[in-house]
Amino acid sequence: MENVDSQAEKARWRGRAKPQAAEAKRAQRQQQLILAAIDCISRKGIGDTTVADIARVADMAVGSITQYFTGKDALFSAALQQMAQEFETAWRADMALAGTHDAAARLRAFLLAYFRADVCQRKKVAVWFAYWGEVRARPRYRAICAEFDLVHDTMLRDLCASLIQEGGYAELDPARTAKTLAALAQGLWLEHLTGSDGLSRDELSMHALLGLRALFPHDADAFADPA
Amino acid sequence: MENVDSQAEKARWRGRAKPQAAEAKRAQRQQQLILAAIDCISRKGIGDTTVADIARVADMAVGSITQYFTGKDALFSAALQQMAQEFETAWRADMALAGTHDAAARLRAFLLAYFRADVCQRKKVAVWFAYWGEVRARPRYRAICAEFDLVHDTMLRDLCASLIQEGGYAELDPARTAKTLAALAQGLWLEHLTGSDGLSRDELSMHALLGLRALFPHDADAFADPA
């Protein structure tokens, strides 16, 4: 991640063209490693994933890891960052689709983004929990999570505030309502991960919608289960 | 754990007394190790906790761990088992206090047990997530969790079913309502663990009560915030 600058610098320095292709290839290789790391973490956990595992899955040599990341830790941090970034991109996209005016529709889109097919894979959820399991011990992970949580929480609180205003839910506190919904969504992820009766993504969505209807009964229609 | 039988056997065989004291001391020593393991895991995570760490905190020799547990893994499993057992004991006790007739009061007691002072310590929540982070990778952890989840889920579903019947919430499905509440409680644990604005246990309780009131509006009184 930190070599991006030196790449750009080099391009400027030489004045030649090629940074396009070279940089793209470099990015693709980094991506390969990040994907492999995520895959390994989901199957073996953070503690038991070795660089050899990652190299094997990425179909690269162990030495290449140092080429693209300072070390194992940096790779793991980059993987976490990417997961967080991907999720943020996902809910932003879904919200954009829901328009800009209807607060209920936007809130619905936001919360259901948790259960998108590309987000709510068992594999990825396992990785989220692997990181959360280490978050106390590793300040770096904590910092990355905090950065994305901030914008996530702010958005959710604003959505709740809008709906509370528009829908006439004077008794609800926006911040508390938002935290409650966030907790519900993340708790459902845990259910997805550990539940013996493997709840499908659709079922998880319906649990989330049940929570939304309960909190915002006037908008039950907007939060109805999909047909 | 597996020597208990041979101990009892010996007592029977010799007819003499002493197993009392010896067994108690043994149990106390095991306890010391389990407590030390929980402490270390909460501070360093499962992956970075070494037997040396545990021995230091327990104020014992590294070799003593093998004396009481097959190995590091067995100790960790025992610690998880104990945490799960403690939690089950906690909610059972709180429910007993809530009586046997009032479904709402019992459900309230059950859910608020998540936020008892002795259960909802940051330290212990960190350990829960450390285990969940590894649960995919370690079948042993998964089995222990599944065992306790079963009785937990059954109880919660029965509670929801009772209240749905008594309170006239025909539109609610007991199983789905139960899962939703469980997810909310566990999600609030995560909030407790990672939330930058460290929510106090009281605040967490209030979030849970908000969820209960939303789902069961006829019983808002029973689920009111504490004064």
Next chain:
DNA sequence: TATAATTGTATGAACATTCATTCATAATTT
């Protein structure tokens, strides 16, 4: 040909486990 990228082995640090020894207490014998 010069430069960059890739590879896989070499290295040493970190670690869990093993085990010979010590020591306090209980059991047995005088």
Next chain:
DNA sequence: AAATTATGAATGAATGTTCATACAATTATA
């Protein structure tokens, strides 16, 4: 009661393994 023997808990240094990182050799690219 005193002396002797037996027991098994406790210890921590020794052992062998696992792993991340560094680096020298090799291959690809420009």
